Amino acid sequence: MPTVTMTVNGMERSGNVEGRTLLVEFLREHLGLTGTHVGCDTSQCGACVVHVNGTSVKSCTCLAAQADGAEVTTIEGLANGSDLHPMQEAFREHHGLQCGFCTPGMVMSAVDLANQNSDPSEHEVREWLEGNLCRCTGYHNIVKAVQAGAKAMGGGS
Amino acid sequence: MSANGSGIGASVKRKEDTRFLTGRGRYTDDINLPGQLYGYILRSPVAHANIGGIDTSAAAAAPGVHAIFTGSDMEGVGGIPTGWLIHSKDGEPMVEPGHPALALGKVRYVGDCVAIVVAETSEQAKSAANLIEVDYQELPAVASIEAAEADGAAQVFDEAPGNVCYDWEVGDRAATDAAFEEATHVVSIDVVNNRLIPNAIEPRAAIANYDPATGDYTLYTTSQNPHLIRLLLGAFVLGLPEHKLRIVAPDVGGGFGSKIPHYAEEAILTWTAGQLGRPVKWTCERIDAFKSDTHGRDHISTARLALDADGKFLGLHVSTKANLGAYLSTFATCVPTYLYGILFAGPYTTPAVYCEVKSFFTNTVPVDALRGAGRPEATYLLERLVEKAAVELGMDRVEIRRKNFIREFPYQTPVALQYDQGDYDATLDLALKASDWAGFEARRAESAARGKCRGIGISTFIEACGIAPSAVVGSLGARAGLYESGSVRVHPTGSVSVFTGTHSHGQGHETTFAQIVSDMLGVDFEAVDVVHGDSAKIPFGMGTYGSRSLAVGGTAIYLAVEKVIEKGKKIAAHLLEASAEDIEFENGSFTVAGTDRSKSLGEVALTAYVPHNYPAGLEPGLEETAFYDPLNFTFPAGTHVAEVEVDPETGEVEVVAVTGADDVGRIINPMIVDGQLHGGLAHGIGQALLEECLYQDDGQLQTGSYLDYTMPRAADLPSFNINHNTTLCTHNPLGVKGVGEVGSIGVPPAVINAVIDALRPLGVNDMAMPATSQRVWQAIQQAQG
DSSP states (O other), X not given: OOEEEEEETTEEEEEEOOTTOBHHHIIIIIXXXXXXXXXXXXXXXXXXXXXXXXEEEETTSSBGGGGTTOEEEOGGGTSBTTBOXXXXXXXXXXXXXXXXXXXXXXXXXXXXXXXXXXXXOHHHXXXXXXXXXXXXXXXXXXXXXXXXXXXXXXXXX | XXXXXXXXXXXXXXXXXXXXXXXXXXXXGGOOOTTOEEEEEEEOSSSSEEEEEEEOHHHHTSTTEEEEEETTTTBTBOOOOOXXXXXXXTSOBOOOOOOOSSOOSEEOSTTOEEEEEEEXXXXXHHHHHTTOEEEEEEOOOOOSHHHHHSTTOOOSOTTSGGGEEEEEEEEOHHHHHHHHHHOSEEEEEEEEEOOBOOXXXXXXXXXXXXXXXXXXXXXXXXOSXXXXXXXXXXXXXXXXXXXXXXXXXXXXOOOTXXXXXXXXXXXXXXXXXXXXXXXXXXXXXXXHXXXXXXXXXOEEEEEEEEEOTTSOEEEEEXXXXXXXXXXXXXXXXXXXXXXXXXXXXXXXXXXXXXXXXXXEEOSSOOBOOOTTTTHHHXXXXXXXXXXXXXXXXXXXXXXXXHHHBOOSSSEEOTTSOEEOOOOHHHHHHHHHHHTTGGGHHHHHHHHHHTTOEEEEEEEEEEOOBSOOOHHHHHHTTBSSOOOEEEXXXXXXXXXXXXXXXXXXXXXXXXXXXXXXXXXXXXXXGGGEEEEOSBTTTSSOOOOSOTTOIIIIIIHHHHHXXXXXXXXXXXXXXXXXXXXXXXXXXXXXXXXXXXXXXXXXXXXXXXXXXXXXXXXXXXXXXXXXXXXXXXXXXXXXXXXEEEEEEEOTTTOOEEEEEXXXXXXXXXXXXXXXXXXXXXXXXXXXXXXXXXXXXXXXXXXXXXXXXXXXXXXXXXXXXOOEEEEEOOOOOSSSTTOBOOOTTHHHHHHHHHHHHHHHHHHGGGXXXXXXXXXXXXXXXXXXXXXXX
């Protein structure tokens, strides 16, 4: 089995994987980073979104081998110790989560948007979240949280 | 009680959020047990077939495979039970066929469990399952109500002629017929309530373990009601006593009703773990979730409303056919009956109401509760019919509703329920104002100037929540009580653990219940933790569904806190050398009335656990449990207004505004309550415009992935305008009613009424759900000839 090595949340991690092993499987099952979730098998729900080299990626649609040598950030790597990342804090403040299952993917996707646009309109947020499904919130508070989080980030993570 | 910084009435930020936001939630699939094996469930690819034989030899020889079990291996293990016995009009009990956990001799829907393969890895289990040869001898299938009731239809069960499970009724048929004879106007409607797939974003999962040393079984499962699973799995399926079966429902990623039922996979996993003596883990893939999670709705109805010359409702007659799917799921039989027919008074004084429901078996996934469960179906029919009556009689659609509102409480409906309290005018007025109903024609004109058709729709509704008084539901066929338990443990240094039999899978119980206890005991919010989801920790529970958690579970906690305070008064009285009757408790202090002599809760708690100076005859410790059986259902009510803009060239419907004016009783946490409303509204708009589960005639599921089944996405929805008018529930001490299902109950008819309002100038007078662009475009083309 090939070995992959990547920097995950700032730490170099290696593992032997099958060629078909998905990035999300590597994160969850090899590294025990279970914050990244699997909600579907057609790349529709976005619960598995992580950052690969700073860009949001659906880790269910990416082979672990494709991330070899990459910088990967998961939801576990976003906060600074016990201080929540501004986007996490915005989700908490605006009740942008209920059951929490879609939340890691939503937050990681939102951070990528905010890195590109520090003041997204409601319309821009709703369009950006096209790849993230939530069944609990009706998106109302997620949209508010993403806008507030983007402003709090001030154009950078 | 008063609204302090974190008490009742405050929008406290949720205790749950930090773990969910940092990836530290612990969902079932996040749990791994030492030595675990992986199970893969082989499912039927055909809707109806005799199983001629199953050859597992190649699969059994595949790498990593430990065991394969099929229906014959589990023969003798009890079938999956259903929780509610319905009687037909003639007094006969419903037809209740067996439901083997693994199909025995026959498969009855695409997705029916055929075998479990257990291997070292999940990939090995799945690969080996592909090597199992099943001889499916296909039979004709019935995939819809129409097919099931057709002459000569294939029979899902030999013991259910015509595929009928029951033919039920509620209300006074003779009185209703008499009302129609007196009527000046009769308005009729035919509606279909589209079949939906719940689609909680967390797929179902389970891990079962058997400890040969103790004989104990543990099942981790994605459930809304772990104790109910223990009851059904233990007592009815595997024959395990409660003390040998622990059910843990850890963090659960949404339920919406689909995680109420006791599923076959839970029984298969637990039984398999017992056979192998090792933990077995199973995680449902989404493609299998579509064809194995229970579905919702799926009614065909016809209804007539009798009115006098002034537009007063005289009588309502409803005939419904409901699809139950291939087997009777846990709440399947009560959803189209006792959660549906008894809603038909709505908020109106209609003196005579009759509803009959015939339910059918079909070769489709079992149908069970989905957010609202029966009440959305009733509300949709009633509010479409009332709207149609206004149009046909030339009445204002607000005034026809107002003319018929119930205003005196308690109000006994002609269909069993007694409403305790409400103010339907207040929520109607609030919604009209908040939606700027009066200004709509200007907005319609503005849209028309852009070539768009704008419409506005309204729905005024009640629900029956807070499920449910045990004696009442028992007399109606429920096979369990529907009370709830709550325990409050004040620790020696004054922090508090609260144990509830309800389950939180997004509703924020850990926060709301902590607010109640914090407020009542005067302890810091952060010093209160709420424990749920583990049958080994919680005395008992019936779980979370039917918007019951706060009204029933919250009340149990309230009563347990009251018991704690009563005991605390005795301890404080002893310490203060006073009589317990003279002790008052407020803001965390026990005080001798009229004095400044007091003891804090912390001092009393410490004394309870270090009882050196203690009342004679009083037990040490400060922990109390209460079981609360509600006296009545609760009746949240409200008005929803939807405004849509339709592009007549494409048929595309845009929801431009949604206004809710809701009465959900006392609000503990406004932030959480509004969040529940948002989610319900999205679900309801999804049903009205986007979502539809479709089967081919041969029983193949057409909408079996997120690529085929349209889930509401962020860009499909507007922001919501939420408003509240509160009347208190009169029969629980908190005055709470429930909020989890409101949006999905109230808004679908408002949306469809708005679509029809938009298209009426084009000659379109009817519209089915979901009002997809294709359906709307076709309706416009037909109307335009």
